[in-house]
Amino acid sequence: MKIELPQVGESVTEGVIGRWLKNVGDKIEKYDPLVEVITDKVNMELPSPVRGVLREIIANEGETVQMGGLIADIETNENQENTNHDKLEPDVTDQEIGTTGVLLKNTAPVGPTGSGGPISRDESLSNHDKSPPPKSRYSPAVLRLAEENQIDLAQIVGTGINGRITRKDVISFIEANSTIGGREDSTGPSDQDTQSRKDQEKIALTPVRKMIAANMSKSAALIPQAWSEVAVDVTGMVSKRQDIKESFMNKEGINITYLPFVIKAVAESLKKNPLLNSTWSEEGIILKKNINIGIAVAAPDGLIVPVIHNADFFSIAGLAEIMETLISKAKNGKLSLPEVQGGTFTLNNTGALGSVSSRPLVNHPQAAIMTTEAIIKRPVIKEDAIAIRSMMNICLSFDHRIMDGAEASAFSMSVKKLLENIGSETLIY
Amino acid sequence: MAVITVLEAIREAMREEMRNDDRVFIMGEDIGARGGVFLATEGFLSEFGEERIIDTPLAESSIAGIALGAAMSGLRPIAEIEFADFIWPTINQIVGEAAKVRYGTEGKLNAPMVLRAPQGGGVRGALYHSQSVEAIFAHTPGLKVVTPSTPYDAKGLLKSSIRDDDPVIFLEHKRTYRLVKGEVPDQEYTIPLGKADVKKLGEDISIITYGLMVHHCLEAAQMASLENISVEVLDLRTVRPLDMESIINTVKKTGKTLIVYEDNQALGIGSEVSALISQHAFEYLDAPVIRLGGPEVPAMPFSPPLENMFMIDAEKISTAIKELAEY
Known part of the structure; x- marks a missing residue:
């Protein structure tokens, strides 16, 4: 039985074959993990649809395969069984008929001239199947x-x-979609150049690296991005976290970080500024009704962005718990497809890396991306006196086609205000 | 620039080369006093004399054989075969011998000869005055085969052929002789053999063709432009050697190729061009490469309606263009 790469989610058209978990000749149970598949959304293990023996690996590690493309051949006798199940009618024996008889479904009634008899299954099928698409x-x-x-x-x-689809159709499509950034810019030195140089080394591209590269190029090529940065006084948030840290750990068994506070503020601000939670299209700007915040997580293979669906529904404590689960899944490569799909806005805590300012690329096709930078104690003027405050920058890159600086700043200022208002009275449940 | 016919261009080319180079002479049937059956050598006998303008018996094999011997001995003969339909007795001399002279003598000898022949149909010439013979010769390494379409090309290519150091088969389409007029520079020029020429620029479809068909293709391209189909017309000019670079370039540009030729379609020039395209430009193809050539019929029919059916014309090319554009 030829195994195809199944459709694994909306807008996913191809996958890259990762590690094969079975070797040719291995016995396989139904649902045994067969192979790792990497899509631009998620890494997953593909379960075997049948029981049998792996006869041939058709798509090798690193190969890009279209959904529906063949990846392996499994020797199985399940096919045979299936065909039996598929039979339209069980064979009717004389015993079952009895004196009351049965209605033969596969037999045509007698016609006006007395004809009519059993019709074969093939005939009835061919009527439906005259012109396959x-x-x-x-x-x-x-x-x-x-x-x-x-x-x-x-x-x-x-x-x-x-x-x-003709060649001209593709060219028109490319022309219609190219806004800024020439493609020439993205092409690196040719293979020949690299190979002939002794003073440099080439690192092979992993499937994840290729995905990230493709997504980043798309963002840079398709979205005209503007950027702004706002300084936020998070002294209140820092002390609030300090206050509840221990009790939270005792009660919930997990560490409370600043991230849930920020997610909460972002979700609230997205509600008030729906343009930030939208997508550009030539026909119009599409506002997204759900607030699904993607959180950039540095996984061992590269960046991955798990999504908190309906982030505005959750309390700070709830967000902390969701994040705990998602981050641990991300780090172990165990995220499921729904957990990385459907993001409408992305948040990235670049501050964890020590950065105080960064210029992120919008996660296409979203409208904006926000970073939180390192929290640093700084002398600031407060009520005409110099005070030492915990300061954090938030940086926002946004699709300038969708909005202007005014809308983007209104959002940033809303996040700033919400974060600065965090204090001892802030409810975390 | 003077506007002249293809026939006049050929006459000019030969006259200029004969004046320039004493080694050049012409031999053929009726070329002297008669001035050639199409008058290509009209006035040559009085200008160049009987030693350089030689009337021959009706024996094509000896015309080619004597020309080959003269070429190997250091002269530059132009041998005229009155109609390409009578070229077959020369096959042994040309394919069997002339093509192999340089190779067989390890370059010690060569055969700088031109075999000129009027060919092609559409002139109500039926079986023995309508044949296209380019594919037979083009199959043979060691030969060059030239098929001009315009006065400018005919003159420049014939001069290059006469100056070429190896045998050249120069096939002139009879229908272009007086039907096609064009500008030709007053000053000296030549056109290199093996270089195709884009006769019309276009974006959507490439037509690759040669000889008389160039004109029908240009007409069809004009008709197509009214329907917003932009057609590029590449004139091969020389069918051996083929200009690979120009062929691949136009195919890469449009992705859709139509090859038009009057000669029988199967195993013809278009078959080779098509094979080269699929080998060297496969990733640029947006449609199957289409050949539009002569039918699987042994010879040109005598009946005018049947001859019209046999010949490729602008209308048939238009239909092919439309089908390819829609693909």
């Missing part, structure tokens, strides 16, 4: 252009015969 096949030119420009061909409407 044409399989989409792309010309070499179309495939090459799509690959070079990282285009999902499913997004293009073909104008060729029978809706075929």
